[in-house]
Amino acid sequence: MRQFLTSLLALACAAMPAAAQTKVLRFHEVITEDGRTIPQGVVVVDGDRIARVAGPEIAYPSGAQVIDLTPYTAIPGLIDVHTHITYSWDSTSGTDPWRQPRKTPAQTLAGARANGLQMLAIGVTTGRDLGASGYYDIALRDSINEAGWIGPRLFVAGYGLQRARPPYRPGTDTTKTMRGRVFNISQIPEAVKQQVDAGADYIKLYGSTGTGADVTGTETFTYEEMKAAVDAAKSFNKRIAIHSYGPQGGRDAVRAGVTTLEHTIDLDDATLHDMAARGIFYVPTIDHNRYYAEYRAIFHYTEAQAAGLDSFRLRNMETARRAIAAGVKLGMGSDAVFNMFGQNTRELGWFVKVGMTPAQALAAATVNGAEILGMSDRLGRIAPGYYADIVAVDGDPLQDINVAIDKVRWVMKGGAVVVDKTK
Numbered sequence: 001m002r003q004f005l006t007s008l009l010a011l012a013c014a015a016m017p018a019a020a021q022t023k024v025l026r027f028h029e030v031i032t033e034d035g036r037t038i039p040q041g042v043v044v045v046d047g048d049r050i051a052r053v054a055g056p057e058i059a060y061p062s063g064a065q066v067i068d069l070t071p072y073t074a075i076p077g078l079i080d081v082h083t084h085i086t087y088s089w090d091s092t093s094g095t096d097p098w099r100q101p102r103k104t105p106a107q108t109l110a111g112a113r114a115n116g117l118q119m120l121a122i123g124v125t126t127g128r129d130l131g132a133s134g135y136y137d138i139a140l141r142d143s144i145n146e147a148g149w150i151g152p153r154l155f156v157a158g159y160g161l162q163r164a165r166p167p168y169r170p171g172t173d174t175t176k177t178m179r180g181r182v183f184n185i186s187q188i189p190e191a192v193k194q195q196v197d198a199g200a201d202y203i204k205l206y207g208s209t210g211t212g213a214d215v216t217g218t219e220t221f222t223y224e225e226m227k228a229a230v231d232a233a234k235s236f237n238k239r240i241a242i243h244s245y246g247p248q249g250g251r252d253a254v255r256a257g258v259t260t261l262e263h264t265i266d267l268d269d270a271t272l273h274d275m276a277a278r279g280i281f282y283v284p285t286i287d288h289n290r291y292y293a294e295y296r297a298i299f300h301y302t303e304a305q306a307a308g309l310d311s312f313r314l315r316n317m318e319t320a321r322r323a324i325a326a327g328v329k330l331g332m333g334s335d336a337v338f339n340m341f342g343q344n345t346r347e348l349g350w351f352v353k354v355g356m357t358p359a360q361a362l363a364a365a366t367v368n369g370a371e372i373l374g375m376s377d378r379l380g381r382i383a384p385g386y387y388a389d390i391v392a393v394d395g396d397p398l399q400d401i402n403v404a405i406d407k408v409r410w411v412m413k414g415g416a417v418v419v420d421k422t423k
């Protein structure tokens, strides 16, 4: 692991100064968006942006560095719209990830940084992180953007808003909201403002129970409270994601005008119809329950809990199938925590299993992700003016989505080569 990180960093550092030089990338094929392809496509990169996308006949700019990727197909950098990047875990520690010894701030940030490198290694160049404590998500984002750290582009939420529930610890001041915990509806705008003031890009609200092996979906905020959060987010020009495992919270989040609905199963037809009509995205995060069930030993989950995770996943798949049929747009969200980083894109496999074409699955992880972030003019496409976030894969992901999941060979983020497994 350490060797892998060191070589990634060394490679990225070596690549950074050259980001200013014009680069010509030659591919077997370039998939620009929604499955459109350019055979023998060439991408010209100037600084951190794409300058041109063309066929093999174009004249290369003089002095450009030519990078031969002709065995590979180019796809846009992938976007995971649901991570918890600050939740790290050392798999050699023998600890239960949910019950590890408390980390120092430096250890928390180092773990988050390692998770980010795992994302880059599988072609995820952008992440929306939906809930972190201590604003380590903001520190990581800024270190990547401003201090030269290697990592994905991050859009982060700070503390997710959640209802504080009694019994409270002695001395708890219920007249104030802190760390995302709200005691009553009047505190919701202040809780949103605290995240915005800290530097959050996005607002997250936990609208129901459900996490880890707990797949209960009991609504924890009412429609009126969700609406207050949506309105507060909008007043700061922010988008908002609402977590709900259960359909009641999902329906109320949609009525309240949420930007993206996370996880929800068993959504009724009227709500799906409403989502399609209003352009509300569904981020089903099907794969994270596969992850918890598969790694139940490290979490010490029982067989019964694993069975609960499996049955939730099946209902999640059925809901995604119905959402796709109803014309709802989906985003690729892994809900990655701990050692699920590096598996973020397995969600695409489920998308194809429930009825998407591979091109539609890729769109969910590129153009849809960009739209969720309000970055449709800069992210999610291989097109002039867009960030040079480009992934080279070995094979045709439009024939087999597993190519995009398992066969990433080279990754460029913002014009710098951050992963190179071509040699």
Ligand SMILES: [Zn+2]
Pocket (backbone or CB within 6 Å): 082, 083, 084, 130, 131, 335
């Ligand atoms: Zn989550």
